[in-house]
Amino acid sequence: MTTKEQMPVGGVSSVMHVRCPDRLPEEAYRRVLEELAGLSPVVQALPPTAALVELKGALRYHGTDARRLGDILRVRTLSRLGVDVRVGIGPSITVAATASAQIEPPGGVLAVDPDQAARWLAPLPVDALHGIGPRQANALHDYGIHTVGLLAAVDPATVQRLLGGRAGRLAADRARGIDPRPVIPRTLPAAATVRCAFDRHVLDSAAVRAALLDMVVQLGLLLRRRGQAARALTLTLKFAGSGGWEKTRRLTEPSAHDEDLRGLAYRLMDAAGLQRGRLTALALKGEDLIDADQVALQISLDDAREARLVAEEAADRIRDKFGAGVIGPAAVFRRAC
Secondary structure, X not given: OOOOOOOOOOOOOOEEEEEOXXXXXXXXXXXXXXXXXXXXXXXXXXXXXXXXXXXXXXXXHHOOOHHHHHHHHHHHHHHHHOOOOEEEEEOOHHHHHHHHHOOOOOOEXXXXXXXXXHHHHOOOEHHHOOOOOHHHHHHHHHOOOOEHHHHHHOOHHHHHHHHOHHHHHHHHHHHXXXXXXXXXXXXXXXXXXXXXXXXXXXXXHHHHHHHHHHHHHHHHHHHHHHOEEEEEEEEEXXXXXXXXXXXXXXXXXXXXXHXXXXXXXXXXXXXXXXXXXXXXEEEEEEEOOEXXXXXXXXXXXXXXXXXXXXXXXXXXXXXXXXXHHHOOOHHHHHOOO
């Protein structure tokens, strides 16, 4: 697996454009979207096989640079899904999408420094600029405009006469790297999944319980960052020898809170009746998701629960500032995976 970098990344690139393989099955595409949501809460699906990701908050959260997040995404989609992706990163949607298209299949990462965006775009063929279609490219070619740099040098009024008012204005701006469009969260997957694979077969029920608790914390954080709540949970167990077990149960009320998810996850685990089963992997999926705004606010007289919810909010703020692994239940820090 190789990582492409044609421009040094010195500034803060804020947009990631991801291209999946053509004709990728919908279920695999949804799982790629889940991986993206694990990097950033702001994901815009571009069906059937592409997506945009806003990275500003994600860079602070993960404590790394944009290109490194692109590398992490490729490793995750390859190792977990067997899907390679082409990742373009830049200061705008146009630059990021143009960059991802410059990567030869099957995959790679190309990051463009914000300060170098116009210079990077300049030598590209004009039809390589994201948003320029074949008919527009032909019209520009007729006037001797063959590169993005030449398009950027032409007076915007002239480009408008060549391509039409709005189309010409957009083309002139984007050739200069100007594209103020935000990434708009859209079409988040209908499920959110976290997984754990053990290094060896596990019989210790305490280790399994700790791993499940860790997954509950991960799932709750993922749902809250995405502004979603789950109506149901599915627990999947994989055993040595390729055996498996799966069960789904619904929550009493939709929730993204660790306390509610943990209680149901533990009941699902108890229902499995493991006894001497040698576990190799677990998966916990939040299903039938809804926007958190749709969850009815319940007046609670349970002071202990209210205190736990306040503590959960405080823990989320700490994770946002210092990273996901700095705080959590004590048992998680002795987990098996």
